[in-house]
Amino acid sequence: MKSIILSLFFILILTSCTTVNSMRNIREGLTKEEVIIAAGNPNGFHRNGEYEALQYTDLMINRWSIFSGLSWSRTDYSIILKNNHVIEYGPGKIIKRERNESPYMLIQKKY
Numbered sequence: 001m002k003s004i005i006l007s008l009f010f011i012l013i014l015t016s017c018t019t020v021n022s023m024r025n026i027r028e029g030l031t032k033e034e035v036i037i038a039a040g041n042p043n044g045f046h047r048n049g050e051y052e053a054l055q056y057t058d059l060m061i062n063r064w065s066i067f068s069g070l071s072w073s074r075t076d077y078s079i080i081l082k083n084n085h086v087i088e089y090g091p092g093k094i095i096k097r098e099r100n101e102s103p104y105m106l107i108q109k110k111y
Helices: 002-023 032-039
Strands: 044-048 051-065 069-082 085-096 104-108
Touching: 002 032, 032 051, 032 069, 044 085, 051 085, 069 104
Parallel strands: none
Antiparallel strands: 044 051, 051 069, 069 085, 085 104
16 A cells, blocks of 8 residues: 555656656747647647747746755746747746737746
8 A cells, every 4th residue: 555655656746747847848949739749738828919928837846956955846937939939938927018029028037
C-alpha cells in the first residue's frame, strides 16, 4: 500500500512539472497549434484582431541553486501571438494596452 501511495505521489509531482518543462520548447515563430501541442491548452486567452494572448496560470517551476539546492515556486506564463504566430513569450502576466501597435504587453516576472 505504501508503495502505491508513493508511486502516485511521484506521478503527481512529475505531471505537475510537465507543462513548465514544455514551456522551454516555446519560441518565436511557432504557430498556435504548435504551442498547444508543446504546452497544452491554456487556462485563458484574449483575442483582439490579429493578436491573441494565451495564459498559463500557476505553473510549478523548479530551480537549482548551489546554496539552497532544489526549490519550487509557482508562476504564470504568457504567450502573445500575431497572425497565429508567437511574437513574445515568457513568465509573467499580460496587460491590455489602449493605444499602441500591439494591444497586449507581457510584463515579465523576474525570478
